[in-house]
Amino acid sequence: MTEKKKVTKIGVLTSGGDAPGMNAAIRAVVRTGIYYGLEVFGIMRGYNGMLEDDIIPMNSRSVANIIQRGGTILKTARSKDFFETEGRKKAYANLKKYGIDGLVIIGGDGSFRGAQKFANEFDIPCIGIPGTIDKDMAGTDYTIGFDTAVNTAVEAIDKIRDTMDAHDRLFIVEVMGRDAGYIALHSGIATGAENILIPETKTDIEALIHSLTEKEKRKKLVNLIVVAEGEEFGGAEEIAKVIKERVPNADTRVCILGHIQRGGAPSCHDRLVASHMGYYAVESLLIGRHNVMVGVINNKIHYTPLDMAVKERQAIGQEWMKIVKILAS
Amino acid sequence: MTEKKKVTKIGVLTSGGDAPGMNAAIRAVVRTGIYYGLEVFGIMRGYNGMLEDDIIPMNSRSVANIIQRGGTILKTARSKDFFETEGRKKAYANLKKYGIDGLVIIGGDGSFRGAQKFANEFDIPCIGIPGTIDKDMAGTDYTIGFDTAVNTAVEAIDKIRDTMDAHDRLFIVEVMGRDAGYIALHSGIATGAENILIPETKTDIEALIHSLTEKEKRKKLVNLIVVAEGEEFGGAEEIAKVIKERVPNADTRVCILGHIQRGGAPSCHDRLVASHMGYYAVESLLIGRHNVMVGVINNKIHYTPLDMAVKERQAIGQEWMKIVKILAS
Amino acid sequence: MTEKKKVTKIGVLTSGGDAPGMNAAIRAVVRTGIYYGLEVFGIMRGYNGMLEDDIIPMNSRSVANIIQRGGTILKTARSKDFFETEGRKKAYANLKKYGIDGLVIIGGDGSFRGAQKFANEFDIPCIGIPGTIDKDMAGTDYTIGFDTAVNTAVEAIDKIRDTMDAHDRLFIVEVMGRDAGYIALHSGIATGAENILIPETKTDIEALIHSLTEKEKRKKLVNLIVVAEGEEFGGAEEIAKVIKERVPNADTRVCILGHIQRGGAPSCHDRLVASHMGYYAVESLLIGRHNVMVGVINNKIHYTPLDMAVKERQAIGQEWMKIVKILAS
Amino acid sequence: MTEKKKVTKIGVLTSGGDAPGMNAAIRAVVRTGIYYGLEVFGIMRGYNGMLEDDIIPMNSRSVANIIQRGGTILKTARSKDFFETEGRKKAYANLKKYGIDGLVIIGGDGSFRGAQKFANEFDIPCIGIPGTIDKDMAGTDYTIGFDTAVNTAVEAIDKIRDTMDAHDRLFIVEVMGRDAGYIALHSGIATGAENILIPETKTDIEALIHSLTEKEKRKKLVNLIVVAEGEEFGGAEEIAKVIKERVPNADTRVCILGHIQRGGAPSCHDRLVASHMGYYAVESLLIGRHNVMVGVINNKIHYTPLDMAVKERQAIGQEWMKIVKILAS
Incomplete structure (x- = not known):
């Protein structure tokens, strides 16, 4: 939650392992962005699309009829090059071509680490949305795809x-x-x-x-x-x-x-959470709540600085294991 | 959360409208009861089973292979007679035959009102588990069946x-x-x-x-x-x-x-919540946390006195309606 | 099964009530057509697309990732105007613009009647594929969507x-x-x-x-x-x-x-039958087996002249009703 | 299709690999048997139940609410001992205890071979119902579970x-x-x-x-x-x-x-075919059409002598492989 900077053109991408519900999040980012007068671009195959200039303008219809689809229409990947300084420079140069001055990254902790670096180096505000079936992230009770x-x-x-x-x-x-x-x-x-x-x-x-x-x-x-x-x-x-x-x-x-x-059509819960997170991610870009991950804690939206939104192994309560034992007997 | 009384034989019933996950709750009550050395009885068709002496002994195998089934193996109903003093007297007489000295009621607010009356009149501790697809209850974020x-x-x-x-x-x-x-x-x-x-x-x-x-x-x-x-x-x-x-x-x-x-096979979430609530309902009977509904608030088990576990229309946040409008555009 | 005429550009449309599996049939028509060197056009909203010149060129990628989707990417409708001589003249004029000289119609008996008239009047060969959830058609044991x-x-x-x-x-x-x-x-x-x-x-x-x-x-x-x-x-x-x-x-x-x-993702059987019918529809256009409906009888592909492919109420065998009675008892 | 013998008490069993729809077949056998005045017994775990005297009387309610369940309520197994003469003698002795004079075997070709031997040796008429997800049997287009x-x-x-x-x-x-x-x-x-x-x-x-x-x-x-x-x-x-x-x-x-x-709830087709086969299996026992497998060929019930109901690798038509190639391109 750092500096304030007026955002007008944003990019959205999915990065790392895919998770059902990512499309619902993309849809929410695109439509919320358009609603608030932003131009929205889709960046293909995670950070690779930034490196290889695979960036497409999106409108409301680009995301019609995708809320129920598994996978991600923007495709996803892991990008080694983006973790090199050279790579990030190239990525920034490509974003500049389009005038993109804000990013929403749907992915896991690795993707957020990259985003944080990028934000620090090039003053492009980044918002993270936790999309991973594993659910093990600090700063949120849910991650898109787990349910x-x-x-x-x-x-x-x-x-x-x-x-x-x-x-x-x-x-x-x-x-x-x-x-x-x-x-x-x-x-x-x-x-x-x-x-x-x-x-x-x-x-x-x-x-x-x-x-x-x-x-x-x-x-x-x-x-x-x-x-x-x-x-x-x-x-x-x-x-x-x-x-x-x-x-x-x-x-x-x-x-x-x-x-x-x-894979598979996302559950109601994943679509709902993804829709909310997408909305609040764009809102965060707009009001200057930058470089945070949008999470949900105790059923309320919660923001965590990107560099603290790490993979987190939580202790499993003793009652859980007791319940397993009692109920299976 | 009133008096302490040693419970040894318990009855479990489902009451009111049925909801997927009720079987998972029954299973958890039965197996947790048996684990703690209680005798457990199934009461058929809600309070009607108490009135008509339709009560069956249950063991661990009675609830095998039901966690994934919709409906309720104990059947359910609304009972007018139980809301008459005469009816409750008869119900109590039948429970006494079996020595049942504690009840777990899986149902909605109407069922809980009946339970509270019954508990007051006959000193039988009652624990409520919220089972209704409508989710509109005070004292819990979830009700079994909604998901x-x-x-x-x-x-x-x-x-x-x-x-x-x-x-x-x-x-x-x-x-x-x-x-x-x-x-x-x-x-x-x-x-x-x-x-x-x-x-x-x-x-x-x-x-x-x-x-x-x-x-x-x-x-x-x-x-x-x-x-x-x-x-x-x-x-x-x-x-x-x-x-x-x-x-x-x-x-x-x-x-x-x-x-x-x-109907239908309950979702993972409903089975999980039902399993936990069933466990904590029996624990409540055992430790003397009586005449409460077991709920979940902010992902933690939460107990509400039965007479406060009423139907509750919550205000729908303005952002929700805004999100509906923005995302459908 | 009338005259032989060399076909080079074909149109495909879905008409009447929609049925799951129509997309699988469209895909099969498009890809088989392309495989055999034809140009393939999609005609939108049944015969309306012909009347209103809503016709789009299709390639192999146009039908990627649709085999599992319900509905029809070409949309469907009933068209009153096509049942007027004026309407069909207009439709023919529009087809001529694109050079379309063969049609595949996925729909029911009403759609086939229109196709037969059109084929007679303008010498455009038409092939029907039975797509209706009702299954009540002469000339085929299955219709796409029923399963x-x-x-x-x-x-x-x-x-x-x-x-x-x-x-x-x-x-x-x-x-x-x-x-x-x-x-x-x-x-x-x-x-x-x-x-x-x-x-x-x-x-x-x-x-x-x-x-x-x-x-x-x-x-x-x-x-x-x-x-x-x-x-x-x-x-x-x-x-x-x-x-x-x-x-x-x-x-x-x-x-x-x-x-x-x-609606809904089509069953394996519907996708399979639709894929086969689409293939044999294009083959029929190519080899001059014109103005027929592609059906399946006794697990073999079977062709019926379009004007005989009518709605047909079949007698329900007495054993069926006997089985209903015996098994429900 | 050999001798006629009046059947009054029948046993039903599932044998070999399980297949969804077996329960629907059991239900049909039990209810058709009862409808025609037979006593019906369930034999547990394939031929093992005959060897170990694990045989239970069944009535109409025994098979209530199972048509939609995967697995088999009679359980299934492969039995080595039944393929020894000693084993079959023991099995026969146990059947005699109950007066069972007819059998319905739901399973695959291995199970049918055993049945044929048993029928030959002890003059107990046996009817086979093809239950296997693999579909590769002579004498039938469908086997229960494939769909x-x-x-x-x-x-x-x-x-x-x-x-x-x-x-x-x-x-x-x-x-x-x-x-x-x-x-x-x-x-x-x-x-x-x-x-x-x-x-x-x-x-x-x-x-x-x-x-x-x-x-x-x-x-x-x-x-x-x-x-x-x-x-x-x-x-x-x-x-x-x-x-x-x-x-x-x-x-x-x-x-x-x-x-x-x-596993899983059987498809409509599997339930339907299983229901029909179960009905015709009992009818076959009653009218003396003995030692056959009930199959479906070209949508009609078809009977094959048990010893000819073998696993059969059918040639896959060339068009199929051509269609695979064309449609995936």
Whole structure:
């Protein structure tokens, strides 16, 4: 929240991993900008579009009928060059061609770090909108895409449970989350998983093996384990190896949900949050609340300086793990 | 939050209008109860089961494989007799037969009023869990079922938009909400509705007709109006009458989404919230935090005395309506 | 299947009521045309685009990423003027401007009648692709959109059943089908409806009332009635009136599914059939198999002269109604 | 279609891999049996239930509210012991205890082989209902579960396409089908896959690499490859290895859809076909059309002697592969 500078032409881009709801955010930025008399440009493929002069004028119709679409009409990418001084100079030169004097970046913490650097160097105000399915960011309770991703995981695991129950099997389902276990934790509780393994906690493999062995003795080894990618042992395949060795009679199967979690029509919540964040991002540019990320904390819009909007591993409350244990029993 | 009394046998029931996620709450109450050594009974069809002695013992397996199901395995109803002193006496007599000394009621404000009376008269501690798709309750940001209902509405309206756009039509879609416009407001923003009519605000019919007439002049009368049941004029059919008379050239269609909004597999959020509320409801009975509703405020569990957990029409922030207007343009 | 004429530039249009899968058919027509060296034009809003010169050149990218979309990117409409000689003359004049010498019409029997007239008068070969959710056409077992519409109906009725069971209610659900009962019959059997009322059979209201009264005596009046729009009595509301009068204790509710049945991402089957039909439509233009509708009979592509591709009410086999009765009991 | 024998008590079981729609078939068998005055027993976990005397009486309510559920309420398994003479003797002894004199087996060709042996040895008439997501059986155009599985695959791939397009990536998606490419072929065409690799055809890896390399030169390497498990090279991971080596600049990702394809609410078509097959299976037992599989050929019920109802790899028509090529271009 630094200097005041009158903004008249803004660029919007999506950067980093894509997340359902990014299109709803783009739409909100474009239409709010136009409403307030700004010219709005779409920058393609993250910061690459700035480097390669792939920048297109947008109007209200450019964003018609996209609120319900997964993916991002502006495409997204990671850009190494933008993290070099040379790259950012080139990017700035291209923005100047269009007269762009404000940016909205929809992405994750890496993208925001780049934005902060850029803002510092070239005095272009930047506003961040948190778009990542992982939800692990400081300064906001929600990130765009998480709610859709977790519902996709739940629907997939519901299907897996059908076949698991039909065959009395042990399933290990891996969901996304290299650093954060939110998708695993939420989808695991929502599908009645017996065990949930996440990066935030140590995986107690002995306790797991013990409980499976006990179940096997009672001839009832139907068991659902939901695992985050970034779990200590390295995910579903690694856990499966241990189980197959230590509980050889279990009829064990592995499913890795993978990229389906990144696509699909966004949920109501993701569209709603994205719409609000897009609106407040443009408002922030206009009133001089610069270089912040727009977040939501306790159901209220909240602004965090871009350089503090970092990936943040939150402690998972003890009650959560207790609830997992009690409810799956 | 009154007296302390040791609880050993509890009953759980669903009452009033059903809502997706009620089964997840039942499951959490039953399993948490059993975990803490309680006996748990299911009471069928709301308070009617108490009056008619339709009460069944439940164990952990009674609630297996229901977390993903819509509806309620205990069925639900409204009970007039329970609102008579005679009825409550009979209900109490039946509970005594089983030794039930604590109740968890999953329902809305009407159900909670009954519970409060019953608790006062017979010294049976009651805990309420807010289960209603309408979301309009004091003491909680969420009610079980709202998130599912609103996503069902969004999916339905997305489909309607396909055919609306194909034919350049004007659609008036009615969603549930006799007293509250949340479903209309959330689903309307999420589907890019041009107009949203809700009970909380006066319907400015002249402004609506004016904007439609303007659009018609420009030969572009594709327009989505989302209307809550309880809107001032009386819902979609009434609004359609006015429009057909005043904008006769519009190709106007009405869709009333109706009861599909009450069913279906609950969303991840509804299952999660229901699971937590069920857990904390039983904990409340155990530690003597009696005659409260378990709610969630600002992402934290929050308890409200049952008689204060009333239907509450919240003011809709001005920004919300502004965002509707800006984003649909 | 008349004269041979070399075709080089073709137009494609969607006409009449829209149906999910029309976009998949458009895509197939455009890409097959281009593959075979034709120029392809999109004609907007059915025959209106021909009358008003709303015709756009299409290439392979025009139809990228549409196979999964409901609606039709070419929009659709009914055109009165095209059914006048003057109108068709104007349409022909506009086609000549572009050199269009072949047409693919995706629509229903009304659209095909217009096409046949046009083909006769101006020697422009026309190929029909059956696109209608109603499925009631001679010359084909499938029409594009039916499979999606019926699955949408099934998903909606599944949700309604959740709330019906929770409350022990009687639901009357109306699905589309002014002349044909296929959607009602298929969705009714698939959702375990107790009664299915369709235009193809007389509605035996006395038998219906009798069975409901019997159920009521046994205090188990949970009952699902699926009704086609074109049912003898006039649909769900009319049936409800009779039931409310004759079985007043029933807790009766009406749901009219309406236009959600026309939208949504097409099912695999609709996309597949549409893709094949689009391919064979262009092939037909090329090899001189003119003025036919492309259909599928017994899983094989089948061609019917356009003037014989009429709406056809098929007799519903007696076993079907027997199965309804046996399985719902 | 052999001897006539009066059947009075029948058993129904699901065997082999589970498939969505099996519950609809069980329901139809039970209710049709009861309608015709038979006693009906459910046999748990395939032939294992016969061997271990895990057999339960069923009535109309046993199958209420299951038509929409994935999995199988009777559970399923493969049984080695039933393929030994000793096992079948034991099974017969158990059936005799209940007086069961007819069987309906819902499963695949392995299950039918066992049934034929059993029928020959013990003169218990057996009727097969084809339940397998793979669709590759002689004697029927449809098998229960295929339509649901292929729609699940399509919905998943639609989501993957969102993220594929956002990032301009190359995705290799593996669907089920160890011996048959139907799921790959149908879901691939329906999602606009550029390449479809199936067991029925030789994988021309050089042509594939060539086309990818050409695309890469034009800087447009967005490409979807759908692969059946049983494809010549061994599935998605193996194909990915080759591509990563030969087209190293491609941003290649692998998704294995896995067991989600076996679960979920069955599609309308699967419920409908299962309901019909269940009805005709019981009818067959009653009228002495014994030891056959009930199939559907050209939309008509068709009976095949059980020993001829084998897995059958059908030739994939040349037009299909041509259509894949033309439409994805």
